[in-house]
Amino acid sequence: MIRATPVRLGLAVFVVLAGACGREPSPPRAAAAADEAAYVGRAACAGCHPAETKAWTGSDHDRAMQEATTATVLGSFDDATFTQHGVTSRFFRRR
16 A cells, blocks of 8 residues: 655655646546656746746756766766665666
8 A cells, every 4th residue: 555655745746737837727637547647857847837946956856867877876886785784785787
């Protein structure tokens, strides 16, 4: 069972609003099927939400959404390992 934490609720609201930005309001309808959802990109919301866009741009959260490349991933993924609470994780790159 998925719990409605504040983060999940906020993400759900963002996804719903992201789809609405830049469009004419439409009458209420039943919830859209999951296969109708699509990422609209940051530009779709920036026009209606300039203050939020300015605050978010360049933030840790913004940078976390970048495509993972050698320039954007700063950690060591050269077979580094980390053990905590008896669990060992290995960081690596598929080539």
